[in-house]
Amino acid sequence: MSVVPLRTGRLIVVSNRVALPRQTATGGLASAMRAALQEAGGVWFGWSGKIAAETAATVHHLYDGPVHYATIDLSRGDHDHFYDGFANRTLWPLLHYRPDLVDYNRGHLDGYLRVNGIFADRLAAVVEPDDVIWVNDYHLIPLASMLRERGVRNRIGFFLHTPLPAAGLLIALPRHRELLETLASYDLVGLHTARDLRALEEYFVHETGARLRGGHRLRLGHRRFRAGVFPIGIDTQHVADAAAQAGTLDPIEDLRSSLEGRALIIGVDRLDYSKGLPQRFDAYARLLERAPRLHRRVSFLQIAPPSRSTVPEYRQIRRDLERKAGHINGMYAAPDWVPIRYVNKSFPHSVLSGYYRNAKVGLVTPMRDGMNLVAKEYVASQNPDDPGVLVLSRFAGAAQELGEALLVNPADTEEVADALELALAMPLEERRQRWRAMMDVLEQQDITAWRRSFVAALRE
Numbered sequence: 001m002s003v004v005p006l007r008t009g010r011l012i013v014v015s016n017r018v019a020l021p022r023q024t025a026t027g028g029l030a031s032a033m034r035a036a037l038q039e040a041g042g043v044w045f046g047w048s049g050k051i052a053a054e055t056a057a058t059v060h061h062l063y064d065g066p067v068h069y070a071t072i073d074l075s076r077g078d079h080d081h082f083y084d085g086f087a088n089r090t091l092w093p094l095l096h097y098r099p100d101l102v103d104y105n106r107g108h109l110d111g112y113l114r115v116n117g118i119f120a121d122r123l124a125a126v127v128e129p130d131d132v133i134w135v136n137d138y139h140l141i142p143l144a145s146m147l148r149e150r151g152v153r154n155r156i157g158f159f160l161h162t163p164l165p166a167a168g169l170l171i172a173l174p175r176h177r178e179l180l181e182t183l184a185s186y187d188l189v190g191l192h193t194a195r196d197l198r199a200l201e202e203y204f205v206h207e208t209g210a211r212l213r214g215g216h217r218l219r220l221g222h223r224r225f226r227a228g229v230f231p232i233g234i235d236t237q238h239v240a241d242a243a244a245q246a247g248t249l250d251p252i253e254d255l256r257s258s259l260e261g262r263a264l265i266i267g268v269d270r271l272d273y274s275k276g277l278p279q280r281f282d283a284y285a286r287l288l289e290r291a292p293r294l295h296r297r298v299s300f301l302q303i304a305p306p307s308r309s310t311v312p313e314y315r316q317i318r319r320d321l322e323r324k325a326g327h328i329n330g331m332y333a334a335p336d337w338v339p340i341r342y343v344n345k346s347f348p349h350s351v352l353s354g355y356y357r358n359a360k361v362g363l364v365t366p367m368r369d370g371m372n373l374v375a376k377e378y379v380a381s382q383n384p385d386d387p388g389v390l391v392l393s394r395f396a397g398a399a400q401e402l403g404e405a406l407l408v409n410p411a412d413t414e415e416v417a418d419a420l421e422l423a424l425a426m427p428l429e430e431r432r433q434r435w436r437a438m439m440d441v442l443e444q445q446d447i448t449a450w451r452r453s454f455v456a457a458l459r460e
C-alpha cells in the first residue's frame with residue numbers, strides 16, 4: 001500500500017516583534033519564536049522595528065536558512081497609537097494586573113485597529129489555501145476576525161504570551177467585549193497556564209454568553225473555537241551546551257575574575273514595571289541589612305536592557321531604579337566592593353548563558369509574567385555537578401512547571417530575603433536534586449515540543 005503524504009502547507013507566524021537574523025532579541029517571544037522556527041521553517045511576518053514615513057509602504061523580505069522573514073515598517077503615528085499606545089499603555093498594564101496604569105485614550109484603540117487592518121491586508125494578499133497561520137500576542141487580538149472579513153478560511157491560531165487576568169479585571173478594558181469577542185474567530189487560542197485558561201473561559205461564559213463544552217471547546221454565535229494550555233519552553237539542549245562552552249569567552253572570564261570568589265546573584269529582565277525590580281532591590285538591601293556576614297561575600301548583577309522607553313511609565317521605572325541602586329551602593333559599598341552591579345545593556349544568549357552558569361542564585365521575581373524564559377534559561381545553564389539555585393516568583397507562569405525553585409511572593413521583602421539566604425547556604429545535594437527535577441521538565445517540554453504541540457492542535 002502506498003502512503004500519500006499529507007499536504008500540510010506553510011506555517012505563517014505573525015507577531016509584532018520579529019527577531020531578524022543576527023539581532024539580539026531581548027524579549028521572550030522573539031527569542032522563543034526564532035528557536036521554534038529554526039527547525040520547522042516557515043514565514044515570519046511582523047514589524048521590522050523601524051519607523052518610516054508610511055506604514056507598510058513595502059514589505060521587506062529576507063531569507064535565512066529555513067525562515068522567510070517578511071516585515072513592514074510603521075509610521076510614527078501608528079507606532080505611537082498601536083505599539084506604545086493601545087498595546088503597551090492599555091493592554092499590557094491590564095494584562096499584568098495594573099488597572100491603575102491603564103490609559104483610556106480613544107485614539108490608541110483606533111490606531112490599534114488600523115494597524116491590525118493593515119496586517120490583515122498584507123497577509124490576505126499572500127496566504128495560500130493550505131497555509132496555517134499562527135498569530136502571537138496582545139498586539140494582534142483582532143487579526144483573525146479581520147482576515148476572515150477578507151475571505152481567509154485557513155486554520156488560524158492565537159497564542160497569548162502574557163497572563164490573562166480574571167473577568168472582573170478584564171472588564172476594565174475599554175470596549176472589552178468588542179475586542180475580546182474577536183478571539184472567537186480563531187480556531188485555537190493558546191495560553192501558558194491553567195489559570196489563564198480558566199480566566200478565558202470565565203470571561204467568555206459570563207461576559208459574552210458563549211457556551212462551554214468538553215475539551216475546552218467554546219461556541220459563540222456561529223463561531224466555534226478551542227482553547228488550551230501550551231507552556232512555552234526554551235531550546236534546552238542548546239542553552240546547556242552554550243553555557244558549558246562559555247567559560248573561555250572574554251566577558252565570562254572578566255566577570256569571574258572581578259568576583260574574586262564572591263557568590264554571584266543574577267537578575268536579567270527587560271526594564272519593565274511588571275518585572276518587580278524595585279521590590280527585588282529592596283529585598284537585596286534587606287538581606288544586606290540583616291546579614292552583615294554576607295557583606296563583601298556576595299555581589300548582585302542586575303542586567304536590565306531598556307524597553308519601550310518612549311512610554312512614560314518605563315522612563316519612570318528607570319529613574320526609580322537608578323536612585324535605588326545608587327542608594328544601596330552608597331549605603332553598603334566598600335572601596336573594594338560594590339554590592340549591586342546595575343547594567344542597562346543587552347547581551348547575546350551566548351554571553352548570558354555563561355553569566356547564569358557562574359551565578360549561585362538566579363533571582364527572577366516578576367510581579368506578574370506570562371512565562372519568564374530567563375528562569376528556564378538560568379536552570380538550563382547550570383553545571384550539573386554544582387548547580388545554582390533559582391529563586392522564582394509565584395506569579396510567573398514558569399512557577400507552574402518549576403516547583404522545585406524557591407518560590408516567593410515578590411512583594412514580600414522578608415520572604416525574598418529569606419529565600420536568598422537559604423539559596424546561598426543550600427547544601428550541594430539539595431541543589432542537585434532540585435536542579436535535576438527542573439531540568440527534567442525543561443528537557444521534556446522544550447521549544448520544539450511547544451511548537452509541535454500547538455501546531456498539531458491547530459491543524460487538528
Ligand SMILES: O=P(O)(O)OC[C@H]1O[C@H](O[C@H]2O[C@H](CO)[C@@H](O)[C@H](O)[C@H]2O)[C@H](O)[C@@H](O)[C@@H]1O
Pocket residue numbers: 017026027028029030032137138161162232307308369370371372373
Ligand atoms: O516586543 P517588546 O515590546 O520589546 O517586548 C518583548 C516581549 O515581551 C513580552 O514577552 C512575553 O513572552 C515571553 C515568551 O512567551 C514570556 O516568557 C513573557 O512572560 C512575556 O512577557 C511580550 O508578551 C512580547 O510580545 C514582547 O515581544
Ligand SMILES: O=c1ccn([C@@H]2O[C@H](COP(=O)(O)OP(=O)(O)O)[C@@H](O)[C@H]2O)c(=O)[nH]1
Pocket residue numbers: 024025026027028029031032268269270303305345346347348349352371372373374375377
Ligand atoms: O540582555 C538580554 C536580556 C534578555 N535577553 C533574552 O530576552 C528573553 C526575555 O524573555 P522573558 O520571557 O524572560 O521575558 P520578556 O522580556 O519576554 O517579558 C530571554 O530569552 C533572555 O535571554 C537577551 O537575550 N539579552
